Amino acid sequence: MGLRDRKKQQTRSALTDAALRLADERGLDHVTVEEISAAADVSPRTFFNYFATKDDAILGDPVITAETVCERLLAVPREVPIIDAVLGVFTPAIEQIQADRELWLLRMRVIKNNPALLPILFARGAADEQLFVAAVAARGGLSAEDTFPQLAAVVTGAAFRVAMMRWSAAGPDHRLADFVCEAFGLLAAGLAHPVPTHQEVV
Amino acid sequence: MGLRDRKKQQTRSALTDAALRLADERGLDHVTVEEISAAADVSPRTFFNYFATKDDAILGDPVITAETVCERLLAVPREVPIIDAVLGVFTPAIEQIQADRELWLLRMRVIKNNPALLPILFARGAADEQLFVAAVAARGGLSAEDTFPQLAAVVTGAAFRVAMMRWSAAGPDHRLADFVCEAFGLLAAGLAHPVPTHQEVV
DNA sequence: ATAAAAGTTTGCAGTGCCTGCAAGTTTGGC
């Protein structure tokens, strides 16, 4: 990678870093693009060369592209239940997030304090979601217009989001993977009422 | 209701109607608040006395308040599985939407064409979502910090959203209730792979 | 009926996000 691209990468993360730090300190609404740009030593106009919106700077680059998700999902044999398949597909991303723990905890804190950001946490756009739906459909030999793939895609996404929130709220010794497994497990159980201690399922 | 409130109601729906119509014609991005206000015969400043954001005018009033949801949910006996409980709680809202079919189909078309609106379709705000989580928790004798209520609330919301999308995409003879039931049924089945015709579950 | 009170609409001025355009400046290949 040449000097050029290295510099771009630097500017990019300088911008997210500044955005995250400032938003964490004062709340996203009390930080202007002008301030973020100043903190990253670029002009406000340049900010928008890197990110389409102020929010995007907070969210940074996606950990995993929709294309990768689709590709991997299609590689999972059809016998594997969709929940396990999705879990497998996301595992590398989960580990990636776990590795960048500090960054992500900060990011999640900012998201939690600025709920406007929340929807974008998973399924960053309708386009990505549609790709995901299509992949689930293809893997199951179904149409993207069928209920199952649409539901599976959206619901696993929602479950993942819940896992992220819980992980970020938990203590430092927890692994994101555990939260995701727990959530997906409950999903696979059909959201059956969890058994309080010493109680049998009816 | 006095003249005053009647007029307010009139203005309010004139604004949503104008917003929906114009957004449907040209796309939300190509409609300004000024235009919506002009179509509804009020000043742009007045628009913002009625709706906090342009999006809100599209979305109109919530069909069911978070408070009602919580109230009803707490009334459902604990033995009823959460999915059935939620289904029961939403039924009146579902019928309400079905009754205002024309309005909602238009609204859904606008939402589909302007995916930025999509997240707000269910769980209009983080606050509402939290109330919902709390209600699910209370009904199940769990804490709002537990995984189960958080997951159940978010996931059923997502499923409802999918049902709405499917209903709006389907022909005129379909009932929203059927789509919701189908989605909730798949959820209850743990997102098991649906059986294609003439095939046995492994 | 009339005047005061309470609630609504409106214009105005201002902030901040975001965009297109037309320079300037930096970088990589020759």
Added chain:
DNA sequence: GCCAAACTTGCAGGCACTGCAAACTTTTAT
């Protein structure tokens, strides 16, 4: 070193949205 491509920047401008204070309208009390 020199050219072309890529990147940065300033400027002008559109639009969402807000607070404030001045009309205006409905309601209430007399």
